[in-house]
Amino acid sequence: MTGTTAPRIPAQPGPKDTVLLRADHLGKTFGSGDRAFKAVDDVSLSVAPGEILGIVGESGSGKSTTAKMILGLLTPDSGTVTFEGADLATRSKREMRRLRARLQVVPQNPQTSLNPRLTIASSMEFNMRAHGIPADERSRRVHDLLERVGLTAAHAARYPHEMSGGQLQRVAIARALSTDPRLVICDEAVSALDKSVQAQVLNLLADLQRDTGVAFVFISHDLAVVEHISDTVVVLYRGQVVESGVASEVWAHPQHEYTAALLAATPGRSLFAA
Ligand SMILES: Nc1ncnc2c1ncn2[C@@H]1O[C@H](COP(=O)(O)OP(=O)(O)O)[C@@H](O)[C@H]1O
Ligand SMILES: [Mg+2]
Known part of the structure; x- marks a missing residue:
């Protein structure tokens, strides 16, 4: 420092x-x-x-x-x-x-940073695909990371409007962590x-x-x-x-x-x- x-x-x-x-x-x-x-x-x-x-x-x-x-x-x-x-x-x-x-970022407002038309899994996979992470690895990471941030695999299929602000911020954190x-x-x-x-x-x-x-x-x-x-x-x-x-x-x-x-x-x- x-x-x-x-x-x-x-x-x-x-x-x-x-x-x-x-x-x-x-x-x-x-x-x-x-x-x-x-x-x-x-x-x-x-x-x-x-x-x-x-x-x-x-x-x-x-x-x-x-x-x-x-x-x-x-x-x-x-x-x-x-x-x-x-x-x-x-x-x-x-x-x-x-x-x-x-070098990832978790933005202030997950409501506006997550695409409302994409499921949570799709949003997370989009980020990983952009960084060349293979498909089978992507879906594995979605489930692992959702659990790691205190959500469940069931949240993967949801859309942003179906989740609370706190849950969405957990998704944004999981998404940021998805590229290691x-x-x-x-x-x-x-x-x-x-x-x-x-x-x-x-x-x-x-x-x-x-x-x-x-x-x-x-x-x-x-x-x-x-x-x-x-x-x-x-x-x-x-x-x-x-x-x-x-x-x-x-x-x-x-x-x-x-x-x-x-x-x-x-x-x-x-x-x-x-
Ligand atoms: N793109 C910009 N154009 C002009 N002024 C800006 C711009 N971005 C930030 N500012 C000004 O710079 C100062 C610092 O802003 P910012 O870094 O956003 O502060 P903080 O995040 O601490 O609230 C503020 O006075 C803000 O109005
Ligand atoms: Mg600021």
Whole structure:
């Protein structure tokens, strides 16, 4: 974990220390002239294999813009993104398509990200087919993954409108995992869900991380959501990293007044049972 503030020493040195994703000095300005607005200003972060990095900050602080640059969906004005040791900017379109299997995303709203005309199985298979996973393997994975995210094989034949928001978000997670990613970016992935359902989905993500060793970048405006799931955390404020480090240390001893204010303003912190 590195940030623009004093870096802290990771609590668990060892195999987790190699770097899977690195963003160095990312910058993005929208608009021009008088209207130029720096949405992301010198953001650096890194994610080790199997780590859960939380990115927290109020609405408009540059979280999604950062996520889009990490995913290669938006070109940074400055800075670099390195995934599995190679700079994204140097990769061809073909390489980026292949890389997508290992760098997946769980979007905010599963209602709009899943095709309403496709069954759950078809949506999941579509994603796997795009990455060249053979047919027999695809159907096996659909069933395995649905069970892994707490659904059943019977859900495979359903359509999105036949499922709840929480169930659909489990499907979106299963779909993201179906290509064996090394990193999954979750941008406000539980923000549309009720608090009780949020906690269930967060527990699921933590279990999946333990079982599969996948790394997550978990983004939310809600500190209660990132608090317990994160190994490390980056606090964004007006496009800048104001604090970063091992999550438990940041929560216990916030160094920046914005982090302290966020902590103080989070009622009923702790979505997870202690
Ligand atoms: N495509 C865009 N064009 C112009 N402004 C944008 C665009 N995308 C984001 N912004 C602005 O950049 C700032 C950061 O947005 P965003 O990264 O979506 O924040 P967050 O995800 O933290 O809420 C906001 O002020 C937003 O209005
Ligand atoms: Mg956002």
